[in-house]
Structure formats: C-alpha cells, structure tokens
Amino acid sequence: GENVEQHPSTLSVQEGDSAVIKCTYSDSASNYFPWYKQELGKGPQLIIDIRSNVGEKKDQRIAVTLNKTAKHFSLHITETQPEDSAVYFCAARGSGNTPLVFGKGTRLSVIA
C-alpha cells in the first residue's frame, strides 16, 4: 500500500520568510496530492492540491510542486505570516474513492 513520508516534523521561520515542506510517496499509481492545514482543536482544511498530470500549482502565497519520477511533492509558503502557524499534512491517493494516506505532519511556527 501507499506510504507517505513528510519532513520536517517541525519548522520555525521568521515572519516574511518562506517555508518549504517536503513529502515522498511510494505508490506510483497515486494521482492526487492534497495539502491540509490543521489548527489546534479543528479539523484539517484543504489549502491546495495537485494532480499527477500537473507539475506545479500556485494560489497566492501557496504553491505545490510535484515530481512524479522521483515521487515527491512539496508545499511552498512565501511571505509567511503568524496566522500561517499550524500543522500541515500532505497526503496521497490513488484513483476512485480510495482513502487518503497522510504524512505525519509538520508543525510550522511563524515568529513575528
């Protein structure tokens, strides 16, 4: 089955700097890669996703890149703000309604 590794587990950046979180996956059949932001005591919120037929996707300060050959994908947050502080999870999924497989999460702290 699918296995998703996520690094780093914790990340501290100064406000205004960029943050990068990386994930690798094992199943070459996976074709959907979402990123979720989870604040304390709340459910995960989808912030951006990418499908296997696309190499990069951007939405304002957030971007995701996918390298299918190497089976890794990354989340990039530019101009970080204190409200970006949260736990971020990457995930991977195959076709149909197969469940998402999550990474272990990255706790991002943006220091003002």
Place this chain on the structure above:
Amino acid sequence: GAVVSQHPSWVICKSGTSVKIECRSLDFQATTMFWYRQFPKQSLMLMATSNEGSKATYEQGVEKDKFLINHASLTLSTLTVTSAHPEDSSFYICSATLAGGGNEQFFGPGTRLTVL
C-alpha cells in the same frame, strides 16, 4: 460549498456508556465518508470507509463491533463508540467525497471525546 459538519463538537462520558457522533455533508451529497481518529500531536489514522447503503470497510486493527458506523443517507454518517473506555478518548474526524466523482476530500471540524 462542500461543508461537512460534526455533532457534537465535544463530549464527555462515563466509562461503559455509548456515544454517537454524527457527520453531515451540508451542501452536497457524499457517496463515501471516512472516519479518522487523531491522538495529540499525531497524524490522522483512518478507521473505516463508509459507503451509503452498504456496510463500512474497517481498517486493520479497528474493532467493528466497538466502532459502529452507519451511512443511511447521502448526507449523513454516524459513528457510535460502544462501551467506551478511557483509551477511546481521542479526536474523531470525518470526511466526505462528492458523489459523482472528484478527488477532493472535505473534513469536518472534529469531535473531541473524553471518557472518564
């Protein structure tokens, strides 16, 4: 759009009692709903996959008789924790996918269960 709600948001119960958690898709029909549990500072662990009108598929190690899942309609799935014990205390989160396809999985706000 694509809002998933859970009720209750938190619950405290005595050991040995049963607790029901509801998961609703508010503005869309969900063919499939998923139930996760999350321990503090850990990732989401899939418990079961619930398809409308059929029996849930449980992940290895999850007791189906303890965690009863019912998905009676395209907008509602329920998780009942039977004979709850303190080790069942956790954050339970549901998610739903849109009927008719699409990869997006939308999560509810979670239910914090504390068993005394």
